[in-house]
Amino acid sequence: MADSNTGQVDGFKTTRRAVLGAVGAGGIAGVAGCLSNIGGGGGGSDTVKYGVLNPMTGPYAGLAKEQRKGAKLAVKTINDSDEYDFTIDAQYGDTQADAETGQQEARKLVEQHGASFVMGAISSSVALGLNEFATEESVVYSPGAAAIPITGANCNKYVFRCETNTxxxxxxxxxxxxxxxxxxxxxxxxxxxxxxxxxxxxxxxxxxxxxxxxxxxxxxxxxxxxxxxxxxxxxxxxxxxxxxxxxxxxxxxxxxxxxxxxxxxxxxxxxxxxxxxxxxxxxxxxxxxxxxxxxRYVPKIDAGDNQEFVEAYKSANDSEPGNFARVAYDSIRMVANGIKEAGSTDPDDVADTLGGLKMQSLFGENEFRSCDHQAKNxxxxxxxxxxxxxxxxxxxxxxxxxxxxxxxxxxxxxxx
Structure with a gap:
């Protein structure tokens, strides 16, 4: 499902998934809009479709609100930045802290929104289910859960974790x-x-x-x-x-x-x-x-650009960020840096690029380790x-x- 067109604009490929997603979401008009984006215009013209999955209901609802706020700030930061020749279009879903629901919501975001990149989950059981989904659908997935099997025995090419594991x-x-x-x-x-x-x-x-x-x-x-x-x-x-x-x-x-x-x-x-x-x-x-x-994280940490992140988060939300906001923000930003480095929005190209790529994070220089795609926090x-x-x-x-x-x-x- 990660087939790509051979055409390339501004150094970025467009994926077949994005076109299929446009058909599912808006028929021929959606395809026309997608192709219009590909066709150029001023500045970065590619749109990266993101699916963000948070357990807004259930036992982790309190944590999920913070995770979603961090994701939204990451999307805004990237879209407002001149460093990236693409913008992110994010849609959101609720896993309800349930593995089956999580996969259903992920499938909806891929098939209807055309998402090629997914971030989220807090429950490790949900995240492990999304690991499987990521490899089945060839989408890059950034889990917000900490159990070791996510980047251990159940790791795969498409999973890159910013969360600190157990x-x-x-x-x-x-x-x-x-x-x-x-x-x-x-x-x-x-x-x-x-x-x-x-x-x-x-x-x-x-x-x-x-x-x-x-x-x-x-x-x-x-x-x-x-x-x-x-x-x-x-x-x-x-x-x-x-x-x-x-x-x-x-x-x-x-x-x-x-x-x-x-x-x-x-x-x-x-x-x-x-x-x-x-x-x-x-x-x-x-x-x-x-x-x-x-x-794993507190706002007073003086590293990387964390203090700039804290101020931006406080300005947007009238509160300080916690770990789940940090994870969501760095997850989306580090993957965006992989897209930038790969010169492609194709998930396979990005997955091949991210492992071992040194980049800045809220903790300073960081990377997803090549051997397991775990961030070195x-x-x-x-x-x-x-x-x-x-x-x-x-x-x-x-x-x-x-x-x-x-x-x-x-x-x-x-x-x-």
């Missing part, structure tokens, strides 16, 4: 946790792809660490669970020093609210993989105080510190560089 966070934070918070560890996870990935990555690194490690126990809650009483009781009654929590969104908010109310956070150290997220801190307020987290160990106001701040304790946080290629399970 292995990078575990690499940066697991041994630090043993050395600084305690060696007897209880794991509590949301029982789906993301939580399972957290458990696997943290457990394996702790076992392989030179630090002392023992596993006190594991509890698994269904995604979207509301009552954590039995899990919290088990953890409180154990001899664990620290609880590593592998969940996000509403699952993590509910768990930490109840853990705080029942005194667990006073009794045990709590290390999370997403507790530094702005939406988590905003929902918990003072109850977030003292919680540790593998930290830095990770911080952070702790929520509440002083006043609506939410805790994040104290950055230790930074691990992108090169040091990312696991070796032969450990990812990806074969490209």
């Amino acid at each position: 292995a990078q966070i575990a690499e940066a934070c697991s041994e630090w946790t043993l050395n600084n918070l305690g060696s007897n560890v209880w794991f509590h996870i949301a029982d789906y792809a993301y939580g399972k990935s957290v458990l696997s990555e943290w457990r394996s690194r702790m076992k392989g660490s030179s630090a002392d490690f023992s596993e006190a126990g594991v509890t698994r809650a269904k995604l979207g669970a509301k009552n954590f009483d039995s899990f919290i009781s088990q953890i409180k009654n154990s001899d664990a020093d620290v609880v590593v929590v592998g969940s996000t969104g509403g699952d993590l908010i509910e768990f930490l609210n109840q853990a705080n109310a029942q005194g667990l956070t006073d009794q045990k150290k709590v290390m999370t993989t997403t507790g530094s997220f702005q939406v988590i801190r905003g929902a918990l307020g003072e109850k977030a105080d003292g919680v540790y987290s593998g930290t 830095p990770v911080w160990v952070g702790q929520n510190v509440y002083e006043s106001g609506p939410m805790a701040d994040v104290k950055l304790i230790e930074k691990v560089s992108g090169d040091d946080a990312i696991p070796p290629c032969d450990q990812t399970g990806c074969q490209l």
Whole structure:
């Protein structure tokens, strides 16, 4: 489905998918409009069709709003810039945090909008489904989820991830946790792809660490669970020093609210993989105080053009960006840089170009690693510190560089 015309204007090919998409969306008039765009005029005349998929309903709705705002800012930034000889036409869909719905929405955006590039999802289960869709339909896909199989065993040519994955966070934070918070560890996870990935990555690194490690126990809650009483009781009654929590969104908010109310956070150290997220801190307020987290992003990071991004986001949304806005923004911008470098809007050409291409990101120079298409993001160990106001701040304790946080290629399970 990635066949392209041999004709080329301003150095950019147009794909058969774009023409078919125009037929689906607007019949012959749509084709005429598409061909008119190809035919020239002043400046960059190619239009890149993008599909952006966010779980606007369901357990990750709070995170999705931020992700969509970041995507919209990226589209506006690229369209307003003189650096790109094309513009992005984005349409949006709702995955509802459901894998089947996610694929249905993606198919609609490809067939009706003519999208050749897709960004989104927060649930790792949804993202894994979209991985399959990307290779079936030959569309470049940028996932917003963190489970390692997305750029591990389930990687493919068309998937390029800006989100920091669970292995990078575990690499940066697991041994630090043993050395600084305690060696007897209880794991509590949301029982789906993301939580399972957290458990696997943290457990394996702790076992392989030179630090002392023992596993006190594991509890698994269904995604979207509301009552954590039995899990919290088990953890409180154990001899664990620290609880590593592998969940996000509403699952993590509910768990930490109840853990705080029942005194667990006073009794045990709590290390999370997403507790530094702005939406988590905003929902918990003072109850977030003292919680540790593998930290992917906070607005105060002084790197790349992050401060320009923060100001633009604040101007557009009257709030500061969090990690999901960062991921959406960098995902679309880094792929746009691949389109620019390839001199083509054909997904196959772009996919062949993106791997190993060094470019600027909000973290400074970055790249999608050739062997697995995972961005080489830095990770911080952070702790929520509440002083006043609506939410805790994040104290950055230790930074691990992108090169040091990312696991070796032969450990990812990806074969490209």
